[in-house]
Amino acid sequence: MSDHTDNSHEHIDEDKRDFIYIATGAAAAVGAGALAWPLVMQMGKAADTLAAGSIEIDLSKISEGQQLKMLWRGKPVFVRHRTPAEISEAESVDIAQLKDPQTDDERLMPTPDGKLDPKYLVMVGVCTHFGCVPVGEQGKVDAQGEYGGWYCPCHGSHYDTSGRIRKGPAPTNLEIPAYTYISDTVIKVG
Numbered sequence: 001m002s003d004h005t006d007n008s009h010e011h012i013d014e015d016k017r018d019f020i021y022i023a024t025g026a027a028a029a030v031g032a033g034a035l036a037w038p039l040v041m042q043m044g045k046a047a048d049t050l051a052a053g054s055i056e057i058d059l060s061k062i063s064e065g066q067q068l069k070m071l072w073r074g075k076p077v078f079v080r081h082r083t084p085a086e087i088s089e090a091e092s093v094d095i096a097q098l099k100d101p102q103t104d105d106e107r108l109m110p111t112p113d114g115k116l117d118p119k120y121l122v123m124v125g126v127c128t129h130f131g132c133v134p135v136g137e138q139g140k141v142d143a144q145g146e147y148g149g150w151y152c153p154c155h156g157s158h159y160d161t162s163g164r165i166r167k168g169p170a171p172t173n174l175e176i177p178a179y180t181y182i183s184d185t186v187i188k189v190g
């Protein structure tokens with residue numbers, strides 16, 4: 001995988017670089033760099049080629065509190081290993097207060113044994129207002145919004161630790177992409 005990293009950057013447009021961010025220490029989480037980096041390297045190919053792409057992610061390589069950010073079908077995807085506090089916050093919200101009511105459980109996909117693992121939140125990292133990429137660096141108050149999740153600096157949308165819209169102009173929660181668990185710790189997006 002490391003062999004691919006430098007080469008792949010040669011194929012990435014400058015304006016797409018922001019999306020190809022993988023949190024420090026989480027690079028190994030990309031299930032077989034064989035899947036993720038070639039996807040990036042194919043960005044010049046036809047859209048239908050990319051549309052068929054899928055990526056596998058080994059969740060066990062993402063440390064608690066870390067977020068993996070990668071490109072899937074031309075969009076950033078966020079995979080966050082939430083802390084117990086973030087999970088508790090997400091689960092304690094009265095959904096009647098929400099603009100786009102959804103429980104935290106409704107935003108998770110089941111593991112192979114049919115259970116939910118609230119540690120891992122997988123979302124499309126595109127603001128539902130006009131499509132900017134929200135920031136969500138936990139520990140930095142000015143980079144995670146007023147609800148401890150994500151913040152879109154374009155027009156000030158605040159998302160909570162479940163990626164639900166809590167304040168600002170975005171009409172709906174951050175989208176959950178189609179993904180499935182192919183083992184207890186590996187997901188396939190797309």
Ligand code: FES
Pocket residue numbers: 127128129130131132152153154155156157168169170
């Ligand atoms: S694009 Fe995010 S708030 Fe407008």
